[in-house]
Amino acid sequence: MEEEPEGAPRETRTLSIDSGSDASKATFTLTHEDHTLGNAVRYILAKNPQVSFVGYSVPHPSEPKMNVRVQTTGVPASDVLLDSLVTLYKVADHIDQTFAAAVDEFKTKSSQRV
């Protein structure tokens, strides 16, 4: 009797880099990522003056795959992508702290009102 595989298959996230003629341009392919990370990273890279082109695509909605194309004015593309992820972390962290403070303030205020 064939054993049914137990549970859903574990998501193993992978990243592959397809470099062009030099390190300043590359296409990064991430699995198990979608518009959530793709558009956020694209936005942060577009705001980086060292980036001359950036775009992302999800080739097919039922395939868990996302491409990010980065071309820079000279610095390695993987460096600016790494920077953008660190920036995304810092932005999220700042929103997290601000949100926590705002919720605390709201709870204090509403408890005083009662």
Add this chain to the structure above:
Amino acid sequence: MAATRRPDALPPHLSDKHKHVTCASDAPTYTSTPEYAGVYASLGIDNSLDLDELRREVRIDVKSLTADEMVFDVVGIDAPIANALRRILLVEVPTMAIEKVWVLTNTSIIQDEVLAHRLGLIPIRADPARFEERGDSESNESNTLCFRLTAKCTHNADKSTDAEPYTGARVLSSQLTWVPQGDQAAGFAAEPPRPVHDDILIAKLRPGQEIEVECWCEKGVGKTHAKWSPVATASYRLLPRITFHQPVHGPLAAELKALCPLDVFDIEDVAGVPTAVAARPRSCTVCRECVREPAWAERVSLQRVRDHFIFSVESTGAMPPDRLVRDALGVLKQKALDTAQLLKDTRAQADGDVDMAGAVGAADE
């Protein structure tokens, strides 16, 4: 030339387009955010992302917060970040839901698989942070919660005409009883896991029919199945902004107030003249009724503020909404960290391969 001036130094006609989406009677204009760092380079203005500026300017204001719903404003971020937060709330914040149903008896007219599906959709109040995702491992007390449902329908002994003819005809979520596994009884004594609502109808029975099932809850996320989604809805909208090209006085002010179906406008006494003011822009749904007539479009300007997001998060009740937002931001942070690590590893591996190839080439010579 290094541009040091920021977009707040833009001339008024560009600043308006930078900050607002204009909603004209026929269509919205300037809908996309100017994101490219060099978009204002010819004016000597730098549009790049400045973290210190962002840290100074981000404002969050909680407007309402109840056990299962909250509204808050986030000012000073752009749509891709707000949208990442919304998308994570919908499908990437973990919760507990019934995943396996062991059917011991089911003589009701509801098929086993339909019954199992209905059970799966019941929101369960249990802190997912205290569980691990099961993955490929065996079920145990650290990744599974067990509930038992036993229901049987009989004729009611009371035959009086106004009495219910049957007892146990309606199987409700309150009949799910938690069966602690391992040390769960002690660990969850303060807050025993239970369905969020007690009055969810699971099945209807008639005399002689019975259901006996054992339900195993597991931790999961909404992208696997919607039953794990922690929210009923999570959405944002941009703050409406209503301004006047020219003051609206007297009878016109009354006409404008009557035009708006959501009562956005008030009439105030400005220097002795009754004048229309936009008193409640948050009530505005941007129905555009106030700019539909060309004459009114010349007086009133209807816009949305591009960086002012009004978030609305409605929890299923499994976790409080403020906790969900914190969890979602945690997921976003972790996602950035994991991807950065993955990129570093991939790069290190690629460099290693190149070194290896170089070493092999050198040995051949």
